Amino acid sequence: MADVIRMPRMSDTMEEGNIVGWLKKVGDAVEPGDVLAEVETDKATMELESYQDGVLLYIGVKEGPVPVDGILAVIGEKGEDYKPALAAAENEAPKATAPAEEPVASAPTSQPIATASAPAVISAPAVVSDKRIKASPLAKKMASEAGVDINAVTGSGDHGRIVKKDIENYIQNKPQDGAPTEAKANVPAFSLNGHGIASVDHPLSQMRKTIARRLGESKFSAPHFYLTVEIDMGKAIEARKQLNEVAPVRISFNDLVVKASAAALKQHPAINSSWLGDRIRQNGDINIGVAVAVEDGLLVPVINHADMKSLAQINVEVKDLAGKAKIKKLQPNEMQGNTFTISNLGMFGIEEFTAIINPPDACILAVGGIIQKPIIKDGAVVPGNMMKVTLSCDHRVVDGATGAKFLQTLKSILEEPIRLLV
Numbered sequence: 001m002a003d004v005i006r007m008p009r010m011s012d013t014m015e016e017g018n019i020v021g022w023l024k025k026v027g028d029a030v031e032p033g034d035v036l037a038e039v040e041t042d043k044a045t046m047e048l049e050s051y052q053d054g055v056l057l058y059i060g061v062k063e064g065p066v067p068v069d070g071i072l073a074v075i076g077e078k079g080e081d082y083k084p085a086l087a088a089a090e091n092e093a094p095k096a097t098a099p100a101e102e103p104v105a106s107a108p109t110s111q112p113i114a115t116a117s118a119p120a121v122i123s124a125p126a127v128v129s130d131k132r133i134k135a136s137p138l139a140k141k142m143a144s145e146a147g148v149d150i151n152a153v154t155g156s157g158d159h160g161r162i163v164k165k166d167i168e169n170y171i172q173n174k175p176q177d178g179a180p181t182e183a184k185a186n187v188p189a190f191s192l193n194g195h196g197i198a199s200v201d202h203p204l205s206q207m208r209k210t211i212a213r214r215l216g217e218s219k220f221s222a223p224h225f226y227l228t229v230e231i232d233m234g235k236a237i238e239a240r241k242q243l244n245e246v247a248p249v250r251i252s253f254n255d256l257v258v259k260a261s262a263a264a265l266k267q268h269p270a271i272n273s274s275w276l277g278d279r280i281r282q283n284g285d286i287n288i289g290v291a292v293a294v295e296d297g298l299l300v301p302v303i304n305h306a307d308m309k310s311l312a313q314i315n316v317e318v319k320d321l322a323g324k325a326k327i328k329k330l331q332p333n334e335m336q337g338n339t340f341t342i343s344n345l346g347m348f349g350i351e352e353f354t355a356i357i358n359p360p361d362a363c364i365l366a367v368g369g370i371i372q373k374p375i376i377k378d379g380a381v382v383p384g385n386m387m388k389v390t391l392s393c394d395h396r397v398v399d400g401a402t403g404a405k406f407l408q409t410l411k412s413i414l415e416e417p418i419r420l421l422v
Helices: 083-090 137-146 164-173 181-186 206-221 234-246 253-267 311-326 400-415 417-421
Strands: 003-006 016-022 035-040 045-049 054-059 064-067 071-076 224-232 273-275 280-282 288-290 292-294 297-299 340-344 363-377 380-394
Touching: 003 083, 016 206, 071 083, 137 164, 206 297, 224 400, 234 253, 234 380, 234 400, 234 417, 253 288, 253 311, 253 340, 253 363, 253 400, 253 417, 288 311, 292 311, 363 400, 380 400, 400 417
Parallel strands: 288 340, 340 363
Antiparallel strands: 003 071, 016 035, 016 064, 035 045, 054 071, 224 380, 273 280, 292 297, 363 380
């Protein structure tokens, strides 16, 4: 019996996967471990892998987006009529979004690799070339056809694996005198505006699509309001200096903000809440998401039970998760369960900004840089080190006075960091 392979859900936010390319064609026999296709999700580029012997009878989408549970392919035996199984599957799931590839009349004899009720399994092992370069088969093929030395390409996939996008970027940015003529077809077409400046369109990655959808939903469904407070970080600077003289790791200002926020959330549990549509959940755990900028957008790894961890523990965990985020090695469970989020742009010289709430959180804290400026203290003008933070609140959950009290507590902790030891 012919079996239908569907697009699996690989993360909690995944709504569709983008077929980058098929490594097998209709009529090809497949064996356990063979990679059928490359699929770009909102988190990483993964590989659709076979785990049994079979024959690829039909491909639903050659290239492009496919919704979760959308039809990808049909696996069956030589000469088998797969159309009844396909028709039944189309009545149960959304149709594929791209033209189907015509089947071939004859295909090598073998056994099916999956069942109609169980989705095909996707995994993302690194595929290593003869020179021990981690690259997908599609990327190696593109590099070979374009005359690109794959050793010179930096991979952005899991474990530094080179994927299709890396080859395309390398070809596009390669110096003209070193670019082979056959690679020119792979370079995106440019148009010139009236001033002779080149313009180029870039397709949306799955991550960027997810960011646009989720933050759009948050901004236009949750009534945001914003509260800003300025904090004197003078004592925090001194405390950090003393801590780094004895700490096993180098404590950052962001670590202090995470720890202080966790302590303030413990005193103001209403801020540590979630909007669930028909109810408000006041979360028992304090799990702080820390926004991390990556090449394709933004990921938010989560520090679980941040109120119970030391500054050194927070520092190690944030560094580890941020490192994984930048090379797309974060696991789904490391980006789930957040009850509050912090976005820090102070390292970029940003003094003040507002952030969009990260659902299902009720609030997000936007942290600016520490700016040296004159302040009045005890009636005298003295130099100060001031930092502005802005709390974005979902008015369905948090009222102005509640948010203001939280910021007062956060301000008092950071201005007297010894309170973190109490």
